[in-house]
Amino acid sequence: xxxxxxxxxxxxxxxxxxxxxLLAENGVPVFPCVSGGKTPLIRDGRGFLDATxxxxxxxxxxxxxxxxxxxxxxxxASGLVVVDVDMHGSAxxxxxxxxxxxxxxxxxxxVLVGTPTGGQHAYFPTIPGVEQRSWQVGSAGIxxxxxxxxxxxxxxxxxxxxxxxxxxxxxxxxxxxxxxDSVRLRDFLDPRATVAxxxxxxxxxxGADAERLAAWLGRQATDRNLKLFWASCxxxxxxxxxxDAVDALVTAAQSDFxxxxxxxxxxxxxxxxxx
Numbered sequence: 191x192x193x194x195x196x197x198x199x200x201x202x203x204x205x206x207x208x209x210x211x212l213l214a215e216n217g218v219p220v221f222p223c224v225s226g227g228k229t230p231l232i233r234d235g236r237g238f239l240d241a242t243x244x245x246x247x248x249x250x251x252x253x254x255x256x257x258x259x260x261x262x263x264x265x266x267a268s269g270l271v272v273v274d275v276d277m278h279g280s281a282x283x284x285x286x287x288x289x290x291x292x293x294x295x296x297x298x299x300x301v302l303v304g305t306p307t308g309g310q311h312a313y314f315p316t317i318p319g320v321e322q323r324s325w326q327v328g329s330a331g332i333x334x335x336x337x338x339x340x341x342x343x344x345x346x347x348x349x350x351x352x353x354x355x356x357x358x359x360x361x362x363x364x365x366x367x368x369x370x371d372s373v374r375l376r377d378f379l380d381p382r383a384t385v386a387x388x389x390x391x392x393x394x395x396x397g398a399d400a401e402r403l404a405a406w407l408g409r410q411a412t413d414r415n416l417k418l419f420w421a422s423c424x425x426x427x428x429x430x431x432x433x434d435a436v437d438a439l440v441t442a443a444q445s446d447f448x449x450x451x452x453x454x455x456x457x458x459x460x461x462x463x464x465x
Contacts, residue, residue, distance in 0.1 A: 192269075192315075192364075193216075193217070193218050193268055193269040193270050193315065194270065194300035194301055194313060194315060194364055194367055195364055196212060196213055196216040196217075196218055197213070197218065197262075197270065197301055197313060197343060197344075197359075198300075198301050198359055198362050198364060199212065200212045200213050200260075200343070200344065200345070201301075201303065201343070201344030201345050201357070201358065201359035202345075202359060203345065204345055205256075205345075206252065206256065206257065206258065206259070206260060206345065206346065206347075207249075207252035207253070207256055209260060209343075209344075209345055210222075210248050210251075210252050210258075210260050211245060211248050211249060211252070213260070213262070213343070214242065214243045214244065214245055214248040215243075215245055217243055217269075218243070218262060218268050218269070218270070219241035219242055219243050219262065219263055219267055219268055220241055220242070220243075220248060220260050220261065220262055220343075221238055221240050221241040221242070221251070221261045221263075221340075222251045222252065222255055222258035222259070222260070222261065223258060223259040223260070223261045223342055223346070224258070224259065225255065225257040225258055225259065225347075226257075226259070226347060226348060226349035226354065227259065227348065227349070227440070227449060228259070228261075228342050228348075228437060228440070229437060229440050230261060231251075231255060231258055238261055238263045238339075238340035239263075241261065241262070241263045241267065241268075241340075257347075259342050259346035259347065259348075260342065260343045260344075260345075260346050261340050261341070261342055261343070262340060262341055262342075262343045263339070263340045264324070264335040264336050264337070264339045264340055264341055265316060265321070265322060265324075265336045265337030265338065265339065266316060266321070266337055267337075269315060269316050270313055270314070270315065270316065270341075271313075271314050271315075271316055271322055271334070271335060271336045271369075271370065271372065272311050272312065272313050272314070272334070272335040272336075272341050273287070273296055273299070273311070273312040273314070273332065273333075273334060273335075273370065273375070274309070274311055274332065274333040274334070274335055274341070274433065275287045275309045275310045275311070275312065275331065275332060276307075276309050276331040276332065276333060277307055277308040277309045277331065278307065278331070278453060278454070278457050280461070281328060281329060281330060281331030281457075282331055283309055283330065283331025283332055284309070284310075284331075285331075286330040286331055286332050286379060287310070287312070287332065290332075290375060290378060290379065293378060295370070295371065295374060295375050295378055296312060296314075296370060296375065297368070298314055298315075298366070298367055298368030298369060298370055299312035299313060299314050299363065299367065299370070300313055300314065300315065300362065300363055300364050300366075300367030301313040301359060301361075301362055301363075301364070301367075302359075302360045302361040302362075302363075303343075303344050303357055303358065303359055303360060304357070304358045304360045305348075305357055306347070306348035306350050306355035306356070306357065307348070307350060309331075310360070311341060311357075314367065314368070314369055314370040315367055315368070315369055316336075316369065317369040321336075321337050322334075322336035322337055322372045323336055323337050323338055323372075324336045324337065324338050324339035324431050324433075324434070325372070325376055325431060326431045326432045326433060326460075327376060327379040327380045328432050328457065328460045328461060329380065329461070330379045330380065332375075332379055333431065333432065333433050334372050334375065334376065335433070336372060339431070339433070339434070342357065343357065344356070344357040344358060344359050345357060345358070350450075351450070418439065418452065418455050419455055419458065419459050421439065422435060422439065422455060422456045422458075422459030422460065423459045425438070425439075425456075425459075426459055426460045432456060432457065432460045435456050435460070436452065436453050436456050436457075439452050439456060440452050440453075
């Protein structure tokens with residue numbers, strides 16, 4: 191099966207271990223994320239870079255953690271890229287998605303997934319041989335998950351204010367799916383933006399950043415919200431995509447903060463910096 195087709199099938203009410211195995215057996219690499227969250231569960235590994243299509247390894251992962259969410263690396267690794275429509279903070283990603291839809295920039299999505307936070311993930315096939323790097327336009331509430339990123343896939347579950355809410359496949363247009371021009375999309379949403387090429391992926395950098403930030407956050411005696419905001423600003427100024435910053439800081443600061451509080455603070459910092 192094609193990547194979009196197997197994604198749609200996996201999201202139709204399958205149990206998490208079975209859905210993960212179905213994806214892997216059909217060529218879509220997966221890795222486990224924490225139950226109810228988005229952080230990679232492979233603490234001693236390389237996170238989404240450890241994603242695999244090896245059924246034996248996938249069975250072992252979900253045998254140990256049957257409630258683990260399913261992570262999929264985006265871009266060439268899986269053949270899938272995602273336009274992530276966000277409803278965090280003051281930005282209304284749904285309005286932006288309608289606007290880019292009216293401009294004919296996102297017509298080719300094959301699967302539309304409703305997210306637990308009220309947004310949506312629009313899945314597209316990749317462009318063969320073309321690198322499409324991840325980016326974010328926080329002011330529009332739109333992130334792009336491509337090479338160097340990952341997505342949490344259905345039928346995974348997030349805990350929102352203690353309530354489990356599932357990622358659900360809402361609509362399928364498998365027969366008419368076509369690639370999205372991510373550069374044109376970003377230029378439309380933020381004409382001032384330039385897509386910079388980085389020698390290493392944001393996730394590669396953020397793995398090291400998370401460890402440094404964890405040590406830094408623990409040493410500071412100042413107000414905890416102030417130091418989390420400061421760390422978020424530094425990531426924004428360094429060009430780290432906002433979704434990568436959220437994931438890194440969830441790893442670094444989850445003993446002191448809740449995931450919802452971290453997400454809210456990171457987005458506030460990014461708006462402040464203008465990233």
